[in-house]
Amino acid sequence: MGTLSTHVLDTSAGRPAEGVPVELRSADGSLVGEGRTDADGRVGSLGPERLDAGDYTLRFDTATYFAASGTTGFYPEVTIAFTVADAGQHYHVPLLLNPFGYSTYRGS
Template sequence: MSSLSTHVLDTSLGRPAAGVEVSLETLDGAALGAGTTDADGRVGRLGPEHLDAGDYRLRFASGAYYAASGVEGFYPEVVIAFTVTEAGAHYHVPLLLNPYGYSTYRGS
């Protein structure tokens, strides 16, 4: 199992957001992994199997997701910075997304 997963829900439609490109990087911009959400809005394996303690960034291509549906959005991307405190533990970072807002939390 990868130590990082994500789930994107399109709250404007009340369903998973399929086809969102997601990338994982260090805060200094080094790429660690990338994926695209599946039909359930999930990327189950993102990046290396083990993340060291430290700060990371998830980048979601929200503008491209909405443009593909013909919807005008406000945010071309959503960037979530987070801290891994327990090296080797699994982290799940969900995104609740709509064209004019978003919310996130640490999932399980």
């Protein structure tokens, strides 16, 4: 089934980003799932057991994470739009984060 996970790494600290609030929303903006990264920076399953094909966004509340670590960040949130093309696949969307930049890719 189409499932989703994420992993956030704080590249400036060289460790997982624990406690980052994450929201998954459908193309119409409806909340589909939410979670918070664990001690390993992961949300192992986000949203329903099956994600239908379509467009989604992941919103990472980076301001909360940076405030908890006493860091001032430039981006208070990171929003990643992506497309689930095959509802039978697992999708993994990692975020590499630092106070002044970020990058992402489709993981496995």
